[in-house]
Amino acid sequence: MSFRLAAYAVCVEDGRVLLAHHVAPSGETTWTLPGGGVEHAEDPFDTVIRELAEETGCHGVVERLLGVDSRVIPAAAARAGAEHQNVGVFYGVRITGGRLRPEPNGATAESVWTPIPDVARLRRSSLVDIGLALARSLPATGHVAPVPVSGLIQH
Template identity: 75%
Template sequence: MGGTRRGSFRLAAYAVCVEDGRVLLIRHASGDWSLPGGEVEHAEDPFHAVVREFAEETGCDAVVERLLGVDSRVIPAAEARRGVEHQNVGVFYQVRIAGGALRPEPGGATVEPVRTPIPEVAHLRRSSLVDVGLALARDLPASGHVAAVPVGDLIRH
């Protein structure tokens, strides 16, 4: 059963909120853009985590419309924050806003939520999670899986 665990692991849930050709992105204090979402807490269902994280990071209430898919990425130790190989498994949901008003995360790392025209995303310094989420929402693959997004230039881990 299993083996020696090397590195770190994180389960996260992300919201893909597309309306009128715009996707809701959040800008972190680092300046990078991402999708609203984050770590699934111990004993928490990813479905509930995405709603919680969306509210925390955007100030808005989300209604989950569908499961889009799952992405698994391994960040090499040399590029990972903690200096050890890191695996992030992300569960992506299509959501719509059901109320609230966009605002930065109080006391958090999210400094700005913005509805961004999809063609403009290509010009932003962003997490590869954005590209994965948009591909899942666009293609709706029956497998719930899309090809890995190469990092480099404007696309980060």
Template identity: 80%
Template sequence: MSFRLAAYAVCIEGGRVLLARFVPPKGESNWTLPGGRVEHGEDPFDAVIREVAEETGCDAVVERLLGVDSRVIPAVAARAGVEHQNVGIFYQVRITAGQLRPEPNGEIAESVWTPIPDVACLRRSSLVDIGLALAQTVPATGHVAPVPVGGLVQH
């Protein structure tokens, strides 16, 4: 089994959420939250700020911890074909400066402010639904029920 610790930014402003279009080397693109792998020795709090800057070109500040999601992706659904556990730490962030742009030499083709009602029509990572659920419900436990995967929602 492979393992990944990641930090994700949930940035909601004026009824819109900031999404990033992930374009893998192989396969279809989908929408996700800005964020990604926590580097060895890096604090997840710092990782989410770094990832927002790298992927969107914008500066961000963390306003609060929203929660932690841990899920195991079966080998048949995982990109590498190996069972994979992703532990995601979700933060509510606010953009403070910068202009949206594609990630230089990366897999994020664009970042856009998307009206929250329009998210349901997008091919997206389950991370988007988890982040929005955490932001909208702010559960005291920092945990939401698993998001069903299929249709427009992908791992």
């Protein structure tokens, strides 16, 4: 089983959420939250701000820890074909500057402020639904129920 620790930015402003349009090497596209893997010896708190800037061109500040999600992706659904565990740390982040742009030499083709009601119609990572659920409910435990993966919702 492979393992990944990642940090994600949930940026909500005026009824919109900032989403990143990820393009896989296969050409498959998925909307997701800005964020990514924690590097060796890096604090997830720093990761989320670094990834936000790299993927979107925006600068931000962490306002609060929203929660942590741990999920195991079965081998049949995992990109590498082997069972994979992803532990995601979700932060509420406020944008303070910068300008939206594609990720230079990266997998994010564009970043867009998306009205929250429109998210349900997008082909998206389950991380989007988890992040929005955490931001909406602010659970004391920092945990929300697993998001079913099917249809427009992908791993």
